[in-house]
Amino acid sequence: xxxxxxxxxxxxxxxxxxxxxxxxxxxxxxxxxxxxxxxxxxxxxxxxxxxxxxxxxxxxxxxxxxxxxxxxxxxxxxxxxxxxxxxxxxxxxxxxxxxxxxxxxxxxxxxxxxxxxxxxxxxxxxxxxxxxxxxxxxxxxxxxxxxxxxxxxxxxxxxxxxxxxxxxxxxxxxxxxxxxxxxxxxxxxxxxxxxxxxxxxxxxxxxxxxxxxxxxxxxxxxxxxxxxxxxxxxxxxxxxxxxxxxxxxxxxxxxxxxxxxxxxxxxxxxxxxxxxxxxxxxxxxxxxxxxxxxxxxxxxxxxxxxxxxxxxxxxxxxxxxxxxxxxxxxxxxxxxxxxxxxxxxxxxxxxxxxxxxxxxxxxxxxxxxxxxxxxxxxxxxxxxxxxxxxxxxxxxxxxxxxxxxxxxxx
Ligand code: TYR
Numbered sequence: 065x066x067x068x069x070x071x072x073x074x075x076x077x078x079x080x081x082x083x084x085x086x087x088x089x090x091x092x093x094x095x096x097x098x099x100x101x102x103x104x105x106x107x108x109x110x111x112x113x114x115x116x117x118x119x120x121x122x123x124x125x126x127x128x129x130x131x132x133x134x135x136x137x138x139x140x141x142x143x144x145x146x147x148x149x150x151x152x153x154x155x156x157x158x159x160x161x162x163x164x165x166x167x168x169x170x171x172x173x174x175x176x177x178x179x180x181x182x183x184x185x186x187x188x189x190x191x192x193x194x195x196x197x198x199x200x201x202x203x204x205x206x207x208x209x210x211x212x213x214x215x216x217x218x219x220x221x222x223x224x225x226x227x228x229x230x231x232x233x234x235x236x237x238x239x240x241x242x243x244x245x246x247x248x249x250x251x252x253x254x255x256x257x258x259x260x261x262x263x264x265x266x267x268x269x270x271x272x273x274x275x276x277x278x279x280x281x282x283x284x285x286x287x288x289x290x291x292x293x294x295x296x297x298x299x300x301x302x303x304x305x306x307x308x309x310x311x312x313x314x315x316x317x318x319x320x321x322x323x324x325x326x327x328x329x330x331x332x333x334x335x336x337x338x339x340x341x342x343x344x345x346x347x348x349x350x351x352x353x354x355x356x357x358x359x360x361x362x363x364x365x366x367x368x369x370x371x372x373x374x375x376x377x378x379x380x381x382x383x384x385x386x387x388x389x390x391x392x393x394x395x396x397x398x399x400x401x402x403x404x405x406x407x408x409x410x411x412x413x414x415x416x417x418x419x420x421x422x423x424x425x426x427x428x429x430x431x432x433x434x435x436x437x438x439x440x441x442x443x444x445x446x447x448x449x450x451x452x453x454x455x456x457x458x459x460x461x462x463x464x465x466x467x468x469x470x471x472x473x474x
Contacts, residue, residue: 100264117132122180126315130343262278264292264293321379404474432444459471459473
């Protein structure tokens with residue numbers, strides 16, 4: 065993409081797919097310190113590839129998944145992903161791109177958010193192959209820094225350099241207050257690179273300044289400076305603004321399959337190419353020609369990554385149902401039926417009758433025999449299916465044909 069100058073030797077395609085910038089970047093250099101492809105080719109040990117995420121909110125979205133996916137590509141090439149959960153940095157919050165100081169978060173708020181983050185990135189990263197993943201919380205080294213060490217960090221930068229950072233520059237000019245603790249943020253992120261001895265740091269294009277500070281600090285502490293690898297900031301589902309939670313144009317990694325699918329199958333044509341490049345591993349050369357087919361393939365592929373193939377196909381069918389009938393079992397608007405009305409043990413055909421999904425037990429039996437009954441999306445084949453208690457049915461959707469649904473509640 066964009067303005068990358070690539071060398072034609074030593075260019076692993078996985079490295080260059082969907083990236084905005086690598087720095088330093090001397091594509092024809094044989095020096096492994098200023099040519100990442102060269103470093104990858106010559107290294108005798110797995111590189112330590114850093115990605116930090118600040119748990120400032122509860123959810124992450126597809127935009128955040130882009131550097132995580134690149135991290136996975138490094139894992140697959142045999143390198144070590146060092147995922148930093150910024151439990152300490154999150155308390156200040158990255159001032160990058162913010163026009164005002166952020167509210168500082170409490171330790172408890174951050175802890176709660178951090179717990180949900182790992183679950184959300186789990187489908188993307190290789191958690192299983194030994195040596196491929198380190199998860200570190202940056203409070204490990206940041207919480208205990210003493211003033212002597214902090215002064216040492218502060219003395220590596222000037223106010224002028226700090227004010228050159230986008231965001232700070234405008235705020236200073238507009239006399240919008242910048243608090244001194246905000247100046248510490250890039251230094252803390254940079255110190256993380258020192259603490260974990262990063263060889264490469266990944267981030268969105270907005271992270272260039274912070275990653276460059278990491279290089280300076282590593283040099284200061286006698287380490288070889290890391291490479292920066294920047295990925296684009298993605299446009300949201302509205303096709304206009306960058307994907308963001310506050311704008312509501314996002315697809316959350318924790319969303320259910322149907323909700324994800326429904327958003328992704330409507331992605332505007334102009335964004336499809338970029339979404340395929342950044343959010344899937346599909347070869348870009350042979351995508352379907354028809355825009356509608358492209359949308360469906362994109363949605364199916366991404367939902368499969370997070371929910372598996374079966375759930376993704378079900379979501380695709382459910383989404384088609386919504387188009388045809390305006391309704392599906394997985395939507396929220398399913399009427400609830402209290403199981404308190406049912407005497408247990410109970411046969412499923414009896415529950416069909418009591419709940420009003422059919423007129424008689426006989427009809428219920430016939431419906432099951434004909435394959436017209438689904439429980440939580442799975443077709444029921446056993447006419448005599450019996451439940452001893454309401455517990456296994458609680459919260460499940462019982463469906464007859466395409467249009468009749470209830471949610472069983474105990
Ligand atoms: N500043 C990064 C962001 O806002 C998060 C981060 C935190 C990155 C700590 C690296 C790091 O060491 O996206």
